Structure formats: structure tokens, C-alpha cells
Amino acid sequence: MDSIRPDVLDFYVSLGTKVIDESHDQDTTDLDKCILFIRDSTLNQESCRLQILATGALGGRFDHEAGNLNVLYRYPDTRIILLSDDCLIQLLPKTHRHEIRIQPSLQGPHCGLIPIGAPSAKTTTTGLQWDLNDTEMRFGGLISTSNMVKGEKITVESDSDLLWTISIKKQDSTRP
């Protein structure tokens, strides 16, 4: 509660919004606290279908952004999507083969696969302009950026956790 303005707080309290003050816990970030809340308040059957959408996790201070990206790695069993005006980011855990379905009218074509935490010895994809074939990716070498999606389905298989990112098209996507 160190950023919320008093007038804003009073307004939402008066509307019935539940306010949980966690200022005593300085060890976790705001995003962490919210994710734990969501996980704790859903039943087991619900939580595996629940996807968490988060806005405002990117940009600004880079240490904040890195901490928020780390949240994706620290909760690999929870589906979390980070969203900005320009793009979305999701974790692709190495334990699964991934099928990504996109809406070409809303997303793409710019995309990337980023081995943020550790190098990948072998990644294979389909559906990209520059597909990978058991390709090594690492910081200091090749990482897949400024790639493009070719259709509506992308598959990814890797020996390492990767961040998938795809651009969001500049249109009024709130219109149906």
C-alpha cells in the first residue's frame, strides 16, 4: 500500500473492494502477492484451468521487470500471461511440448523465443518464419527475436524453459 493514493483507496473501499494490506511483507513483490492470493482462493480443480493475466509488469524499472519475469519461472505450473500495449509474454516450461494457437487478426506477426534463465542446447519449432531445428540458443549467441509467425499454430519443444513473446496488433481490440 505504498503507491495507492488515499482518495483512490477510499473510493474503492466504499464500493466494497476488499483491501488486504501486506506492507509487513517486504520479501515478495506485488505480483507475487497477487498470484499467491489467486492460487490460495481457488479450488484445486479450478486452479489448473485458471489463467492469470497481468498488465503493467513490463517497462519502467528493469529490476522490477526482471523480478516479474522471474515470477513466471517461479510458478511454472500456473498459467500466467504478462501483457502490455505491444506484446504478451508466457513461459513455455521445458517439461511440455507446446502448441500455441494465435488469432492473426489480433496477434503477431512479430514474435520471439527467449532463453532468459539458462541456455537451450536444443529447441525445435514449427509455424515460424525462421523455425528452429534442434537449434542452440543462448545469450551471447543466437536468440530468436524479430521472428514472425506464419500461420495460426506454432509448436515449440525445448530442453530449457523459454519465454514466448508475440506482438499485439495496433487496433482497437476492445471492439468485437
Add this chain to the structure above:
Amino acid sequence: MEVMSHSSSFLLPADEASAKRYALIVLNQNLPRFTPLLWEHVLEIIAKLRLCADGGANRIYDELPLFFPREDALLIRNRYKPDVIKGDMDSIRPDVLHFYLSLGTKVIDESHDQDTTDLDKCILFIRDSPLNQESSKLQILATGALGGRFDHEAGNLNVLYRYPDTKITLLSDDCLIQLLPKIHRHEIHIQPSLLGPHCGLIPIGAPSAKTTTTGLQWDLTDTEMRFGGLVSTSNLVKGEKITVESDSDLLWTISIKKQDPNKTLRS
């Protein structure tokens, strides 16, 4: 292990006595509010290397006059003229291109080379420049590398890892980022009036088995850091000198204080 020293004197008023030599690259995002100060730093020094990567030229043209609302826009545009515009030329507006061409800016069209990013192209240009010598290397300042599309940002962070022998600082309104190569012990000197206190050490690319620091609120002592575990974020600097030693390449980031450093230009 040899010590590598870091300072952020480019955020101080340009000073002829400064021994540092800078090159500036402007990429295609909103200009940080201290861009005129960075520009002046490069102006004061013999090596006049201010590059715009493609769409960065639009930013200089459109946004620099906004920092000087009481002055004539055309005068500002003439004063803050890039030395070079380089890139694949798919973002720069024709009117902006013609304007700077008429002022004598060198334009290097690299649209044939689709394998490297705009930032890459600019860094190679600076490295190959006769103004960049072994005896006194240029430090590269780049704005507009962060924010926007995340794949762009990741590609720009990767540039730091791919040129570990070149001092490159990525700058935004909120923070700066530098690579701390594992082969050196690092001493980071900060100006507390301009930088901090928020900072972090990020093991992008690979985990670190052991990192040791001094000068931070939460110092590390042979501490392991990795994505999925502990990463040093929301840390605080305690004084004016931070030291870092690690078995892995790390990104150092520190916040930039919200004041108008351009004010010092006017004194």
C-alpha cells in the same frame, strides 16, 4: 582478477576535463528526458558520434523540440543534428530523412542486411570508426533499447552479451543497464543525486553459482542466483561505491532519479 570500473558521468554536466569519450545511439522509442544532456556530452568531446538508428531519427526530430518549449523548433532541430543515421530505413519518415540529409547528416542504408538489428548495425559502425581506438575506446550510450516489444528488448539485451569487450549502457527514463562480465571484478561508482537507490543484479542468460557484492542493502555473499530462484531485484544502494564479483555474466541495473538533469545544461 582485473578490476573493471564503471561510472555514470554522462549524467553530469558536460565537462571538458572529463576523460571519458562517448558515442550515442538513439533507437526508436520515446526519448528519455535527459537526452539533450547526453547529446551535449558527445558534443564536448572530439569524437562526435551521435547516431540514430532509423526510426530514432523520427524521435530526435519530433521530440527534442518538446524539451525546449520556449525555443524555436527549427533551431533545436538544427542544433541536435545526428552525425549518422543508420539502419534498414523502414521506420524513418521521408520528411525527416530529407531534413537531416540537407543538414549534412551521413545516411547509411543497410536494408540489404536483415540479419542484424538496428542496434547491432550502429555498434559495429562505432567499433569500426577511426575515432574508436584501442588506447581510448568509446563508451556507447543507447536510448530506446528498452520497452516496446519484448523480443526487441531481449535482442538489445543480447547485444550487451555479444559485445562484452565494449562498454555499452542502455538508458531509459527510469533506469540504466550495463553488462558486468564475469572475467572482471567490478567497481561501480554512482552519483547518489542522480542515480538509485533502487538497483538489481540479474543473471540473464545463465545462472550464477556464486556472486559476492558490497555496497548494497542486501549484499550477496557467494550467493546463488537464477531464474526460478533468487534474482537480486528491488535492492538498494547504500553509498557511492558498489563492488560485484561473480562466476557468471550479470546485468547491473540502477534507477535514474526523476529530476531534470537538463537544468544543469543551462548553468
